Amino acid sequence: MADLLWDDVSCFFDPDSVGLLPDVRVANTSVEDWQAVLDLVAEKGWKCQYSEGEAVLPVPRAEGVLSRPADAECPELRVWLSADVLAIFRFHAADEIDFDVDLRELQGQERLDVFCGFLREIGRRLGKPVLMDPEGDYGHPALGFDVEADQIVRLAGPQVR
Template identity: 85%
Template sequence: MTDLLWDEVKCFFDLDLMGSLPDVRVPNASVEDWQAVLDLVAEKGWKYQYSEGETVLPMPRAEAVLSRPADAECPDLRVWPTAEVLAVFRFHADDEVDFDVDLRELQGQDRLDVLCDFLREIGRRLGKPVLMDPEGDYGHPVLGFDVEADRVVLLADPQVR
């Protein structure tokens, strides 16, 4: 299922406009939401790698990761929904699920469909919007999963960018 058409949204995948690593987030999240994302990764059979610094470790429970001391190194979870597309989750806060995607990997309709599928899976599991902001422009999403529409939609006018 195609949520967005590449020709209509490719400006939002322009590295000069968006930065190479736009911020993807689920606001108003909880530890339970983080755990639901970890469970989803395992259930979908997506390839993943959890690490703290240079040390690769088994996938932990969300509560354990999010209760680490403030001065501890921020762990990350690398998830490959397909072999060519990587999402890197950062455990900065328990009230927002956040991750980066690399726009260099998301060029063309096929890769856009992978991103939309990934955002839709997370949004459906959590019953919450999943928003993509330009890198460093937090709070100004250009696209995202809309819970009521049950699909990824544009949240900004491509003509304005």
């Protein structure tokens, strides 16, 4: 059974009302948590691409990428949850794992289920909430992985700009 029904949460996936790129995040993380996510991506066999600027490189250990100089370009890891659904992780800091998704890629129940499965995998691996905030509305999550409930839950009412 689906964590969320498309008809109940489609308002959170409307690019015109909540923005195109919502912020998905896990707070209070560490280098070890980042490494656990990198290991999860490898274990699940999700197609991915790590890059620093224009250079595509092998996926490094989290410790190496998070210890780069402060003025270095922010690396990113692109992870394809399916052929049509992409998550882009940016290695800003060890204390928060954050990534973007494009809401145009998350339309309908099937893609919602893929997205929820991804959030659940990360949340279970880390034992921490994974939250999705509307674009530009950090700290007001619309939905996320609830550790105690072990599922994705709705956290807010409909958001309209």
